[in-house]
Amino acid sequence: MATQHSRSAARLMMAPAVILLLGWMLVPLTMTLFFSFKKYLPLRGGDLGWVGFDNYIRFVTSSAFWPSVLATLIIVGGVLLITVCFGVLLAILLDQPMWGQGIVRILVIAPFFVMPTVTALVWKNMFMDPVNGLLAHLWKAFGLTPVEWLSQASLVSIVIIVSWQWLPFATLILLTAIQSLDSEQMEAAEMDGAPPLARFGFITLPHLSRAITIVVLIQTIFLLSIFAEIFVTTQGSFGTRTLTYLIYQRVLESQNVGLGSAGGIYAVILANIIALFLMRIVGKNLD
């Protein structure tokens, strides 16, 4: 196959996809880099010339920067913890033979199909509303004062909402992994005298390690950029301003494109650090 002719034909045929992908990535990235070195205020004079690293310095020295990094990490970490733990438990539960298995599985996956904006609105208005929300009614039923979720426990609320949304994804991947576990291995462990908890710890969990790695990697990529859930619920107040949201505020609310672009480059760097870090920890599970 690999003649000179077929190789150049292959390159020619791959070219549109490669060019499109490169354009898709490189154009926004170069524009962000370009603007990050400019003082660019669209409503207050427009392009005011080059400023070197001023935007970068201003962005990190702003009092909002480190709290936003921390909020990002808490949300990502919290959601990962909840989705992986409950994902494993749900997957084991769904793996048990039961009546109406097909319907139950579809219902479990359902939250993943709901748009983030809708999810956040449903949670904000139907569950977490301190007057009419279901949780408020539940609290009142026990004679307690309803929690004002989005202001008193804002980060926890966001973590709950995003976890609800991502749990089906984790469950689905972990369920397929559990189904691929050789039943004779479990029986062998049973004969070897392992009680159920030991069977889970020694057989099921190691078998799932690869699937858990995949869940963690994929979710981290998407969770670093969550936006709609915060925009719809707290608008970044009460300590829920993530790095993504801070950038949005700098660009659109303060109308400072240069400063926001510098933040964008920081976000790229942060994402790469985390990705590298994760790859190091869990990478050995993937070979």
Add this chain to the structure above:
Amino acid sequence: MGQITLEKVTKKFGDVEVIPPLDLTIEDGEFTVFVGPSGCGKSTLLRLIAGLEDVTSGKMMIDGQDATDVAPAKRGLAMVFQSYALYPHMTVRKNIAFPLRMARIDQAEQKRRIDQAAAALNLTDYLDRRPGQLSGGQRQRVAIGRAIVREPSAFLFDEPLSNLDAALRVGMRLEISEMHKRLATTMVYVTHDQVEAMTMADKIVVLRAGYIEQVGSPLELYHTPRNLFVAGFIGSPKMNIFSGPEAQKHSAETVGIRPEHIDVSRTEGTWTGRVGVAEHLGSDTFIHVHDTGLTDMMTVRISGDIEVSHGDIIHLNPRQDQFHRFDAQGLRIA
């Protein structure tokens, strides 16, 4: 000790009765083989003994103690699975140590038993490898090692050799037989391969559709099969079975004669036929003979080599004292 007794044991999956009421005693130290065609319930029976399946009704005793509702781990039995069922993320040492670890046996004793088992099974050099890095035969030995270290009262083998190639199978067959002689522990072995059954067993249990067709030593089954099914199942190549006027001559509905009990002659004989395929094995020759008028094809086994080729007409002389006679129900006539 390791006497296993089944009393009126049955097993149903939904409405399907896989094991009809069945009685069986496996004596202490005996090598018992369950043999039968696929789907005859032999694996299910083994899993019932192991406790991996619950009996639907009936009673199971191990060493005189009622074990019907005892958890698998508490029965003191060790099982070797068809797929070996090794734990892929553990090293060979940890695989073998797993049952000991679960039983909370102290480290020194664990090490002693593992080293002993590894030495007996030629696994000493592989203790730190993972199952994925081992060959089929080595994996098989790890699975056996994991069973041995528990020092069980009986070993259960579920078609342990079916995933190995032919040469390894012969080797492992010998190793398991030798292990049985050395340990003198009860072994229950499931296979569909009658060569394994004949060579290894003290006692063979022939099963068909959950029913025990015959229980006996390999040679009993070979010389006096109780019915047509056992007659056809035990022995290789298969017994020649035919009915009709020729059978009536022996005052039976059906008669059978084993291929090794027929002599071949060029000049004269009781039956005449045309040679189809002749399989020359060197030590033996299997001749498939057509157009004898008795059955579609007769198989004849001649010791040594004989010059016959396709299409030759030959004469067959059955040894008159070697006929097996069966009545209309397919049962042996004594």
